[in-house]
Amino acid sequence: MIETTYVKAINAALAHAMRADERVIVIGEDVAEGGPYLATEGLSEEFGRGRVRNTPISESAVAGIAVGAAQAGLRPVVEIMFIDFITLALDQLVNQAAKAHFMSGGQLAVPLVLRTQGGAGGRAGAQHSQSLEAWLTHIPGLKVVMPATAADAAGLLLSAIADPNPVVFVESKALYFRREPAPDPPEPLEIGRAHVLRRGRDVTIVALSRLVGEAMAAAERLAADGIEAEVIDPRTLLPLDLDPIADSVRRTGRAVVAHEAVRTGGFGAELAAELQAAAFDHLDAPIQRVGAPFMPVPLSPTLEDAYRPGAPEIEAAARRAVSWADREEPIPIREAASG
């Protein structure tokens, strides 16, 4: 283990993969210069500008080039600088990459990784701050990975690069520069394995990306009042490792699902639906959802801070679930369902 940061762990995993396999190339805007967060810093110096390729601002074609290169035997890691710009690459991801193996009757494989990062908090406005991962989880043929720690980011990135399927790797800019431990050299972590970060008997909190840390903070505050929360990070949304989460909810009888994405249509909706089906007879309260309000990310710092869900919202949702049986007045249906 070494002390590193999330973004340095990604950089180390990329270099590790490129050293091990010359089919791995990195392609995207400014990647040969390191990119705005320095995720690809130093790679062009070590591997050359043939394998670390700067591209023009042509996300649609760059995604398509990555698909074609993957079909021809390379293992491209394509960077879309902000997940907001993934809209321009969706045709290739959704209509080509995700379906090529299936539509060709198994002849083609598209072993590409699309790295991108999302999340608010950077005062960057509504087109550089979104959390759009739920869209991608609706597409058969894609895998969607969303790591919350440096160690997970490095390990899952190695597995994503080795995977024969297109993997969308959604990083969090808010997590990039915290100091954390990670294995050195990076070790592959299996895609599709949830991680239980904290054991607890009273309520299960399922959190994604940045909200994993927020959920841990909420759990500490709840513990001070004798409420023991179990915290689980699915780490991979597609495929989803439902069993350990459902097992937990069957034990605790209460669940909170939390992400930074807009609550409506967010991945929490899928989690809540799957969990109520898997644990219906064990539930003591409606599943609580935590997510951003239904509005674009605002610029104003005060508004953006209020917009971003965090530990306080998770804590409140957990308390609501735990005290459900003791509530004095019925909670209106819409509010109860949406947390």
Place this chain on the structure above:
Amino acid sequence: MAAKRQRGVAGSLDSATTLDLLRTMWRIRRFEEHLARLHQRLLVHGLIHLSIGAEGVAAGVCRQLRDDDEIYSGHRAHGHVLAKGAPMDRVMAELMGRSAGLCQGLGGSMHVVDIEHGVMGATGVVGGNLPMAAGGALAAKIGRRDRVTVVFFGDGAVQTGYFHETVNLAALWELPLIFVCENNGMAEFTTRAEHTTVGSVCDVVAPYGFDREVLDGADVAAVHTAFGRFLALARSERRGPFLLECRTHRRRGHYEGDPLAARSALEDDEWAALDPIARLEASATENGWIDEQQARAITAEADAEVQRAVAFGRASDPLTPAAAAELVYAS
């Protein structure tokens, strides 16, 4: 007019090449004519876009390629796929949705893939094949292979953002990629004039400065010669890109069952002068390379192959839902 055109047709071709191109074009023509009938009888499924009138491009280009050269096609792909070497019976079974099809019946007319013969895919989304082909060419360049990638597209795709982004990147990176545009003057249901003010596709790419040529796509010899020149450069110097703009004609509508087909239909006498097969056959006859009996034998052979293909398809069942579900992810 017709006589003048015909004189040039076999021009640079020798008799063996001419006969191979004729056979190839007849195979495509008979396959597609029969496909139209099968579609009416609900034996082939989905949106079927025929390339009748453009067989000269498929034959003139694909017959010069190696199995490991990659092609990407668009909506009107049957001709490219057959000319590149995909077995007709498995193409037919694919269009019939049967498990013996090249893609086990999961792809269909717009998505025929045959990796053994370098058929890397067609696209249902116009323009989407352009950057994918550039990716294939990039892989060849990075891997220092002398494989060449060819992408077929209609003039409708030239108005997509994909076209401009891909042309820029292919030129910037000097990719061994040959753009082959089948410019039939129609984009889906409307004419080119309603989509753009630029006269030819070659004009669109002019600022990038790479080699390009506009020619009559029904003149197979011209296609063969011009493409052969680009191919030799792309192969030996591992560079590109190139653009071959072939003026073609859409004999039938946009797709089978197209209610607006009549709008783009040609009069029979117009068609006769534009039919790439009739023109090459006349020229071959003039040169004494083929007589009427041999010409009939070529079409009879093509018909028999089509019949065998249909029988092959009919003998195969569709995949089970469980087997299809196994193919969502590669393992």
